[in-house]
Amino acid sequence: MLSKKCKYAIHALVYLAERYQQGPVHIQDIAEAQHIPKKFLEAILLEMRNAKILHSKKGKGGGYYLYKKPEEVNLVEIIRLMDGAISLLPCVSLNYYERCDECVNEVTCGIRDAFTGVRDESLKLLSKSTLAQIVKRQRELAK
Amino acid sequence: MLSKKCKYAIHALVYLAERYQQGPVHIQDIAEAQHIPKKFLEAILLEMRNAKILHSKKGKGGGYYLYKKPEEVNLVEIIRLMDGAISLLPCVSLNYYERCDECVNEVTCGIRDAFTGVRDESLKLLSKSTLAQIVKRQRELAK
DNA sequence: CTAAAGTCTATAAATTCGGTAGATTTAAAT
DNA sequence: ATTTAAATCTACCGAATTTATAGACTTTAG
Numbered sequence: 001m002l003s004k005k006c007k008y009a010i011h012a013l014v015y016l017a018e019r020y021q022q023g024p025v026h027i028q029d030i031a032e033a034q035h036i037p038k039k040f041l042e043a044i045l046l047e048m049r050n051a052k053i054l055h056s057k058k059g060k061g062g063g064y065y066l067y068k069k070p071e072e073v074n075l076v077e078i079i080r081l082m083d084g085a086i087s088l089l090p091c092v093s094l095n096y097y098e099r100c101d102e103c104v105n106e107v108t109c110g111i112r113d114a115f116t117g118v119r120d121e122s123l124k125l126l127s128k129s130t131l132a133q134i135v136k137r138q139r140e141l142a143k
Numbered sequence: 144m145l146s147k148k149c150k151y152a153i154h155a156l157v158y159l160a161e162r163y164q165q166g167p168v169h170i171q172d173i174a175e176a177q178h179i180p181k182k183f184l185e186a187i188l189l190e191m192r193n194a195k196i197l198h199s200k201k202g203k204g205g206g207y208y209l210y211k212k213p214e215e216v217n218l219v220e221i222i223r224l225m226d227g228a229i230s231l232l233p234c235v236s237l238n239y240y241e242r243c244d245e246c247v248n249e250v251t252c253g254i255r256d257a258f259t260g261v262r263d264e265s266l267k268l269l270s271k272s273t274l275a276q277i278v279k280r281q282r283e284l285a286k
Numbered sequence: 287c288t289a290a291a292g293t294c295t296a297t298a299a300a301t302t303c304g305g306t307a308g309a310t311t312t313a314a315a316t
Numbered sequence: 317a318t319t320t321a322a323a324t325c326t327a328c329c330g331a332a333t334t335t336a337t338a339g340a341c342t343t344t345a346g
Contacts, residue, residue: 002231004335010254011245026291034245040336046293059344060290075257079231088145102154102177110281111153114218114272121264129257138253147304169322183305189324202313203321 006082008036009044013078014138016054017070017131024056024063044082051081070132076123086126087119094119149225151179152187156221157281159197160213160274167199167206187225194224213275219266229269230262237262 011034019025027045031038045064048054055067066073079086080095090098091106092115103109154177162168170188174181188207191197198210209216222229223238233241234249235258246252 001228001233003333007232007243007245014254024291028291033247036245037336039338042292043336056292057344058292058342060288061345062291062343064292085144089150090144100150102150102179104176108281108284110277110279110284111157113280114268114277117268118265121268122261125257125260125264134253134257136253137256138251141251141253146302167322171322180305182307185323186305192323199323200313201311201321201323203319204314205312205322207323 002079003083005040005044006079008034008041009048009078009082010075012036012041012045013048013053013066013073013131014134016064016066017073017135018138020066020070024061024065026063030064048078048081053077053081066131070135071130073131075126075129079126086122087115089115092116092119094123145222146226148183148187149222151177151184152191152221152225153218155179155184155188156191156196156209156216156274157277159207159209160216160278161281163209163213167204167208169206173207191221191224196220196224209274213278214273216274218269218272222269229265230258232258235259235262237266 012030015030015034016025027038027042030036030045031041045054045056049056049064049067053066053068053073054064056062056064076086085093085096087093087096089100089112090096091100091103091109092112100106100109103112106112155173158173158177159168170181170185173179173188174184188197188199192199192207192210196209196211196216197207199205199207219229228236228239230236230239232243232255233239234243234246234252235255243249243252246255249255
C-alpha cells in the first residue's frame with residue numbers, strides 16, 4: 001500500500017495539473033479541496049519543490065505551481081520520491097536494492113522471479129500514467 | 144514493500160514445500176536455515192496454521208508441515224493473509240476496499256484507473272506463482 | 287507597513303513492525 | 317509414570333514510522 005503521504009502528493013499534483021499555467025495556487029486551497037491536513041500538505045509540497053517537480057512563490061499572491069510539464073511527471077517518480085521502492089521486495093528493487101538476509105543464495109532463489117515480474121509490470125503501467133494522462137482521463141469521466 | 148513478516152512467511156513456506164510429505168519440520172530448523180528469528184517465526188506459522196495452509200504436530204517429533212498441496216498455495220493468498228491488500232490504494236482494493244476521503248468523486252477520479260491496472264497485473268502474476276512453481280524454478284536454477 | 291503567503295524547526299500522538307519472555311499443553315520415547 | 321522435546325498461548329516491549337500539529341520566521345505585493 002502507498003502511504004497517505006504519497007496519496008496526498010498525487011492528489012495535490014493532479015489538482016495543480018488541472019490548473020497548469022494559471023498562476024500559483026495556495027496550499028490552503030489544495031488542502032481544502034482535497035481534504036488533506038494543511039500542515040502535512042505543506043511538508044509534502046516542500047519536498048516536491050526540492051525535487052524540482054514544483055515551484056513556489058512566496059509572499060502575498062504566492063502559492064505552488066507545477067515546474068515540470070504535466071506530461072513529464074509520472075506516478076513512478078512521485079511514488080519513488082514519497083515512499084521509495086516500487087518493487088515488493090528490496091532484493092528485486094532497481095533503485096532501492098538491498099540484499100536479503102534470508103536468501104541463502106540470491107541466484108538460486110525461486111522467489112525473486114515472481115516479484116521481478118510484478119515490478120516490471122508495475123513500472124510499465126505507472127510510468128505511462130502521467131499527470132497529463134490522469135487529468136485527461138478525469139475530464140473524459142466527468143462528461 | 145512487503146513486511147518482513149510476509150517475506151519470512153514466504154521463505155518458510157517454500158522451505159516446507161521443498162520437504163512436502165516428508166513429515167513435520169521443526170520451527171527451529173526453518174528458523175536456522177532461513178535466518179528468521181525463531182519466536183517471530185512461531186507467530187507467523189501459527190497464523191498460517193489457523194488459515195489452514197499449514198498443519199502442526201505437537202510433542203516430541205512434532206513440527207509444521209504443509210496442509211495444502213504446493214500447487215494450491217500461491218503468493219496472493221500469502222500476501223493477503225500477512226500484509227493485507229495487494230493493491231496500492233485502498234479505494235481500488237478488491238478484498239480490503241476503503242473509501243478515499245480525498246476523492247471528491249470516486250467515479251470521476253482519474254487516479255484509480257492506473258492503480259486498477261497495476262492491481263490486476265499484480266494479481267495475475269502473483270496468483271500464477273504457487274509454491275510448487277517456486278520450488279520447481281529453484282531446482283532449475285540450482286543446476 | 288501590513289497582510290498574506292510560504293518556510294523552518296520542533297514536537298507529539300498514533301500506529302505498525304519486529305521481536306522477546308515465560309508459562310502451558312501435548313505427545314513420543316524410555 | 318516420567319522425562320523430554322516440541323508446539324501453543326498470553327502478554328508484553330522498544331523502536332521506528334507515519335501522520336500529523338504548533339508556532340516562530342521570512343518573503344513579497346500592494
